[in-house]
Amino acid sequence: MFGYPFVERMSTGTHDDLLSSALYLTDGKNQVLFISNDVIYVSKASTARIRKSISEKTGIGASNILIAATHTHSAPVTVDLVISANDPIVPKVDKNYLKFMEDSTVKAACQAVEHATWAEIAVVVGDATGVGTNRHNPEWAKDTDVPAMFVKNKNNEYIGCMLVCNMHPTILHEDSTLYSGDFPHFIRKTLQEVVLGNGRPVIYFTGTAGNQSPRHVTKSNTFEEARRIGQIVADSIISKLTETVTYSSYMPISVAQKFVDLPKRTFPPVEWAKEHRDKTKKCFEELKKNSKIPQEVRTAEVNWFGSEELLYLSKLARNNELEKAYQHSLPAEIQIIKIGEWKFAAWPGEVFVEYGIELKKHAEEVALITYANGELQGYLVTREAQDGGYYEAGNSFFDHKAGELMLSETIKELKSI
Numbered sequence: 001m002f003g004y005p006f007v008e009r010m011s012t013g014t015h016d017d018l019l020s021s022a023l024y025l026t027d028g029k030n031q032v033l034f035i036s037n038d039v040i041y042v043s044k045a046s047t048a049r050i051r052k053s054i055s056e057k058t059g060i061g062a063s064n065i066l067i068a069a070t071h072t073h074s075a076p077v078t079v080d081l082v083i084s085a086n087d088p089i090v091p092k093v094d095k096n097y098l099k100f101m102e103d104s105t106v107k108a109a110c111q112a113v114e115h116a117t118w119a120e121i122a123v124v125v126g127d128a129t130g131v132g133t134n135r136h137n138p139e140w141a142k143d144t145d146v147p148a149m150f151v152k153n154k155n156n157e158y159i160g161c162m163l164v165c166n167m168h169p170t171i172l173h174e175d176s177t178l179y180s181g182d183f184p185h186f187i188r189k190t191l192q193e194v195v196l197g198n199g200r201p202v203i204y205f206t207g208t209a210g211n212q213s214p215r216h217v218t219k220s221n222t223f224e225e226a227r228r229i230g231q232i233v234a235d236s237i238i239s240k241l242t243e244t245v246t247y248s249s250y251m252p253i254s255v256a257q258k259f260v261d262l263p264k265r266t267f268p269p270v271e272w273a274k275e276h277r278d279k280t281k282k283c284f285e286e287l288k289k290n291s292k293i294p295q296e297v298r299t300a301e302v303n304w305f306g307s308e309e310l311l312y313l314s315k316l317a318r319n320n321e322l323e324k325a326y327q328h329s330l331p332a333e334i335q336i337i338k339i340g341e342w343k344f345a346a347w348p349g350e351v352f353v354e355y356g357i358e359l360k361k362h363a364e365e366v367a368l369i370t371y372a373n374g375e376l377q378g379y380l381v382t383r384e385a386q387d388g389g390y391y392e393a394g395n396s397f398f399d400h401k402a403g404e405l406m407l408s409e410t411i412k413e414l415k416s417i
Helices: 044-058 082-086 095-114 183-196 223-239 270-290 294-318 323-329 353-362 383-388 401-416
Strands: 020-026 031-037 065-069 120-127 145-152 158-165 202-206 253-260 332-339 342-346 366-369
Touching: 020 095, 020 202, 031 044, 031 095, 031 202, 031 253, 031 332, 044 065, 044 095, 044 323, 065 202, 065 342, 082 294, 120 223, 145 223, 158 183, 158 223, 158 366, 183 202, 183 223, 253 401, 270 294, 332 401, 342 401, 353 366, 353 401
Parallel strands: 031 065, 158 202, 342 366
Antiparallel strands: 020 031, 120 145, 145 158, 253 332, 332 342
């Protein structure tokens, strides 16, 4: 099970099934598929294979298919990250499981197309306050909006729901050894039990959660706590489904796609990285011994993890051993699917929330979906995170200008669409 470094974590069973969930929409001219998988990443190569197979079976163009990971940390390894090679415990991707995931994704997509019927749509925006905060400081930037699209048929029965939540699904930690979608599972379950009906799909997307964590609000790292956190999101969305919500069957669809070559990062000298690693490790060890605040200790621990990864990447960069990984990740894809007035922009990578907040300043009714159509071997961070040496910047492959470039190109595409 993948998501926590330097800890052996073999599955002992399943708490809730890992799902591939798909929503197919067409306005008679354009067809789109939104697909979400309960895994930590879906690679660029997996995305290409899945899209090709779906296109061959359905005729839907690859550029109109969005495939993202929920980023649960309680699922198998699906991408061989460069930094994992520095972790003797993390295994390589199981090729049989990877094929199973890809085949299952194609199956889910084809089922969505086969079951298509006349529909009408409404979008409400829930509030995820209480689900988590900024990982580094609870007072720093966060985005608690949860746009949720509900789809009904002619009989006023729900077909399904799609939502975007800007929070790391990391209630469950390394001591949990059961497969699970984490708190998004409980969002799904509550929406199905209270609103949708059992068996109705909930396509869950993780938004700009790169520096967003439940760490500062959780009471424990248990399934009961995941249930409580999931309930907050679900209840918030359900409360918005009042009689004043208007459904419409007239929802024009348009799609834009752009590929961007991102600026690579200049890694620090190895000697500097060693000193940085030693400082962060010492800080963690001292806090572990003396601090009574678990969140403070955890933050110091992940900062140490980041410094270990930075040291490793600095050594690889010095020896010119990163180019292959860049080739697997680049160019980065920007995809925008517009449904009526709502725009869903999709980026690969673990994206800091500041980029989503800035995007919303340039367009109304827009949501940024991340971990989509590939991965970037880590995070898209801000200048502040890079200058401050935060954990996420420690294992970032790209300069902070990469996020700024993705943002500016997305804004351009939104204007054109």
